Amino acid sequence: MLIQLFNSDMKPLFARCAALILSAFCSTAGASSLDLNGIAGGGNYNVSVKSFAEMKFSTVYKQQYDFSCGSAALASLLTFHYGDGVNEQNVFMDMFQHGEQEKIKKLGFSLLDMKNYLQRRGYRSDGFKINLDQLVAANSPAITIINANGYLHFVIIKGITAQRVLVGDPAKGVHIVPRDEFEEMWEKRILFLIHADESIGTGNFQSQKEWAARLAPLGDAIDRSSLAEYHVLIRGQVPGPFDF
Incomplete structure (x- = not known):
């Protein structure tokens, strides 16, 4: 124009x-x-x-399908927090090819699918039943499962304060959720973390730039x-x- x-x-x-x-x-x-x-x-x-919509997805991949939040979340974690550039499609295809395909078609990907993918890529990872304060102490981003209006959904926890949680959501983009509301959605209370050099993952956890962009875009x-x-x-x- x-x-x-x-x-x-x-x-x-x-x-x-x-x-x-x-x-x-x-x-x-x-x-x-x-x-x-x-x-x-x-x-x-x-x-x-x-656009503002695109800005929300600057550090999290937007899932391409209703059932691909797991692959989008994992690809986002590797790319934007660990500097290992992969896209959702490649992660999706790899996990599907190596996973229980009939089960994946019905239920989607599991944390075990993610763990196996990361192992093939040379990472160690585990799921932990810890609270948000313990995640702050670990100073590491994590993938978790929330109940989004009746649907289980993978998201990334990118930062935490006493009142808020910075969420990387493959469906909604990066946004801030009041901590009490997040706790209500966070039914499984499982956090999935990558064991890696602390200077890598922690460098992009609690990013002041991301907090500032979401608080006052x-x-x-x-x-x-x-x-x-x-x-x-x-x-x-x-x-x-x-x-x-």
């Missing part, structure tokens, strides 16, 4: 505001690029645009009185001397 925004006399502030507004508008349609022609000197700018809001200072001119309107 090409947008002509008047002439080179525009002040940089207006140009930046226009770019932000246009970027926000386009973000609802998914990731794309936006050409801004004639802004602040007549140059062309290519602005990369990513848009940053600080502009106060109401200041909103009146920002305008988008109607195409064809001639700006007056006090418009900027």
Whole structure:
């Protein structure tokens, strides 16, 4: 989409505001690029645009099928927490080919399927019945099972505070759940962890960047009185001397 925004006399502030507004508008349609022609000197700018929905899946893979949350969660754990880049499809096919296929078709993947996959890849892993405070002490991300409206669902615990849990959900993306609500969904109370070099997995657990992105994805809001200072001119309107 090409947008002509008047002439080179525009002040940089207006140009930046226009770019932000246009970027926000386009973000609802998914990731794309936006050409801004004639802004602040007549140059062309290519602005990369990513939707809020896509931002939620920046550190967790979105499951491709209703029954593939296990492979998506495991692929996400390896890729984004342990630096071992794999995708959901490869994990899915490997676990299916080496697993009890008829059982998988009916029930989906199990933690044992994940453990066997990791063993083939050279990792040691185990399931533990520990509480969230113990996971904080272990300082490690973990895969677990929650009851999501009657359906058992694999997610990644990416961080924990006294009041909140940072969840990497292959269906919803990365989001924050109040700790008491998470405890209610967390019926099995099993945490599945990879035994690996602590400097690898722990480096991406309790990520302040991820916490900040989920707590305030848009940053600080502009106060109401200041909103009146920002305008988008109607195409064809001639700006007056006090418009900027």
